[in-house]
Amino acid sequence: MFYFTQSEASASNVNIKKGVKADFKIARLGSLRVIDENILSEIQNEFLEDNRIISSITFVKPTMTLLIYGLVLFPSIPATSNSKLCEILSIIFSVCLTPFKALEFFKFSLHHQPYFPLSHDALEKTLHILARMRYFDRAWELLREIAKTRPNLLTLKAMSIVLSKIAKYQSFEDTLEAFRRMEEDVFVGREFGTDEFNVLVKAFCSQRQMKEAKSVFRKMVSRFNPDIKTMNILLLGFKESGDVTSVELFYHEMVRRGFSPNSVTYNIRIDAYCKKNCFGDGLRLLDEMEGRNFAPTIETITTLIHGAGLVRNLGKAWQLFNEIPLRNLVADTGAYNALISSLVRSRDIESALSVMEKMIENQIEPDGVTYHTLFSGLIRTRGIEGVNELYQKMIERNFVPKTRTVVMLMKYFCQNSRLDLGLSLWxxxxEKGYCPHAHALDLLVTGLCSRGMAQEAFECSKQMLLRGRHMSGAAFLMLERFLLKARDTDKLKELEEMTKKLKSVLPPAIEHTTGISFSSVIN
Structure with missing residues (x-):
């Protein structure tokens, strides 16, 4: 049996998907209610086919509705519950539901041990959901609670997630203060050393804040003993900032400090040169790497294939790719993507599509990079028909593209007067349980309204608001203008109410519409 407090176990007859209803057998037992385990198993099986139900649970519904729908209704086997908890949090993250749902869901699991065992993965996902939306106060509250109740869940990755986002959105001093709070308030009793220092350095490097990273390194190097990982983190930061000269200067500095480069060091340097179109220097470093008895990894070869593509050296790209099995390596998605990118850059889109088919034949699934690269090439070479052909294949494979691909496709469909494809993508x-990005809605609303399809634009906007995502001010004003023109003030009132309700529970992290300015017109 699973136990919920009376206030938490709400109504019976909760709608599950496709009209199926589960008549909860709720029996009162003191201050608790008991839900029959067989019913829970039945609900679970209904729910876990896909993530559409998760995304359909709107921000206005209470967390227990989220839970009753099946999010925590798993068999009482610790390993299974652990994995399912992480699975659901991953879905909440990917479909961009309000972060408070993830927080409430995690806390419910935390407060109902041992029925819903927690893992460090679940904590990390919850912190990521909160931090990416800049709800740092909630993240700190959660960390303090975990420090008191479940300190075994605290990991360096959890620290890294929070510090990296603070470095991104707040000041240098705020990040140092956050590191101090981690040491004194969260990881209580733990002696901070090189590993924790590396997390702090990485927080700045991951945001390409190399001035701050160097400042922290010089300020704290006397307290913490840096290792080769510290050096590689800094080297990677210089590489990501696009300054190959700084990469080489720091490389020589680390050698002077007595650190011996490893294969990771060489991979970073090779990538730095390749991205600056210095492919010959990349090949030189490959020879130097092998001369020091460091075996190239699949990442090394992938980097060089991509570098060959940047300088339009297709012959070398193919040679490096074909040499992969000769080096006792196995081509992965990254290697195929590098070759596809090289072919697309040379406008050999036919060969690029053939490579993707070869991927699939070898049971290597195309990922977001594969599709984005091919769509970019098709837009330049084959136009709307070529893009539509790959788009239909992508849908047939049930693949959900990343945000940047969604925005690119939505823009292309709308610019080419294919609003049918834009609506199809939305x-x-x-349907797959994902809430598209606000910029995708901006493009679609603009395209629909400009062609007299304000009703469709309203429905798409409503779907986004129901999923806890704010509309942009531009999209709202566009839709407002066309609905007013159609004298459809009822829909405007509905949008206003939904926007205000969303703002009351989820203040926008960036500038969004704050309400409707047409009230005087209505009244």
Missing amino acids: NYLV
């Missing part, structure tokens, strides 16, 4: 994402 509906496909919603």
